[in-house]
Amino acid sequence: MSDLIERLIRPEIRAISAYHVPEAAGLIKMDAMENPYPWPEAAREEWLEVLRRAQVNLYPDPRGSELQAALREAMGIPSEMGLLLGNGSDELIQMLALAVAGPGRTILALEPGFVMYRMIGLFAGLDYIGVPLRTADFSLDLPAVLAAIEERAPALVFIAYPNNPTGNLFETEAIERIIAAAPGLVIVDEAYAPFTDASFVPRLGEWPNLLVMRTVSKMGLAGLRLGYLAGAPALLAEVDKVRLPYNVNVLTQASVTLALRHRARFDEQCRTIREERVTLMAALTALAGVKPFASEANFILIRLPEGRATQVFEALKASGILVKNLDGAHPQLADCLRVTVGRPEENRAFVTALSAAV
Numbered sequence: 001m002s003d004l005i006e007r008l009i010r011p012e013i014r015a016i017s018a019y020h021v022p023e024a025a026g027l028i029k030m031d032a033m034e035n036p037y038p039w040p041e042a043a044r045e046e047w048l049e050v051l052r053r054a055q056v057n058l059y060p061d062p063r064g065s066e067l068q069a070a071l072r073e074a075m076g077i078p079s080e081m082g083l084l085l086g087n088g089s090d091e092l093i094q095m096l097a098l099a100v101a102g103p104g105r106t107i108l109a110l111e112p113g114f115v116m117y118r119m120i121g122l123f124a125g126l127d128y129i130g131v132p133l134r135t136a137d138f139s140l141d142l143p144a145v146l147a148a149i150e151e152r153a154p155a156l157v158f159i160a161y162p163n164n165p166t167g168n169l170f171e172t173e174a175i176e177r178i179i180a181a182a183p184g185l186v187i188v189d190e191a192y193a194p195f196t197d198a199s200f201v202p203r204l205g206e207w208p209n210l211l212v213m214r215t216v217s218k219m220g221l222a223g224l225r226l227g228y229l230a231g232a233p234a235l236l237a238e239v240d241k242v243r244l245p246y247n248v249n250v251l252t253q254a255s256v257t258l259a260l261r262h263r264a265r266f267d268e269q270c271r272t273i274r275e276e277r278v279t280l281m282a283a284l285t286a287l288a289g290v291k292p293f294a295s296e297a298n299f300i301l302i303r304l305p306e307g308r309a310t311q312v313f314e315a316l317k318a319s320g321i322l323v324k325n326l327d328g329a330h331p332q333l334a335d336c337l338r339v340t341v342g343r344p345e346e347n348r349a350f351v352t353a354l355s356a357a358v
């Protein structure tokens, strides 16, 4: 078997480990940026009715036309822009990578950042450049990014806005400069759009190479797997060619379309999470030995005293709370944990357990 694997599986795939999702049974889940609130009660009966009528014996609408119209309206996508749907935004990253892959083709992202840009680039056979953020505050090092663009002419540049796992927004002007300088596509990844007022959606059309990517995952529908990509229609029509037919299933299309009709209720949940972020940030700021980083997302990155992160992570877990341990994930994330903002009582339990552990 190992002979078979060595002969067949690409060395770069053998060298990595699979995307690790930890066991969370019985724990308060504050590790994965999920919305802690379930489908709104007031829309539950209507949802079940939609599911009852869904025709799962038939293939889904290949383009998800009804869902596309609902997304356009809810998210204010300009009518002259194209829209492409993915099985989560992860699949859109994959489609983009497959559409541009070839010898010497490169993907550029900022580090520390979302690891799937590098992973998917690797799967598609793209070279990868990670440009470090500034160590002190995780701000964007514009000269370094512009130099890398000049030198490597990346086919794809990904900018998470706000960034994961640091939670900050990069300066608008720096992003504008990058879009203007890049010979390839620049994808502004707005996965955390429900938790910030900043967005490049209104800027679509200003540059031919700007795409904006979003997801319904963080607003409370992570289980449905739906991401969307907006940009120049002619460009998206090309990317669409590598999409597998029927990539967004019947139940997802019907459920998200309905959810967008009840968007006010999901917005309300996200507003509560934003308010809780303020409360949690204040509590963390007051804790000796904990340095929280300002966040525009539904999570907060914290730094602990040197060498303590794993011990504190384990102590939190023993208290029934699962967060993300980032110590070792990237040199600039040494001693860091990331906590997703939960319900008020979950956040209080986290702060209590953290203050006991640190």
Ligand SMILES: *Cc1c(COP(=O)(O)O)cnc(C)c1O
Binding pocket: 033, 087, 088, 089, 090, 091, 114, 160, 163, 164, 189, 191, 214, 215, 216, 217, 222, 225, 226, 227
């Ligand atoms: C969570 C996240 C995504 C993934 O979204 P899915 O739609 O669930 O695949 C994309 N980008 C960033 C920066 C994220 O943090």
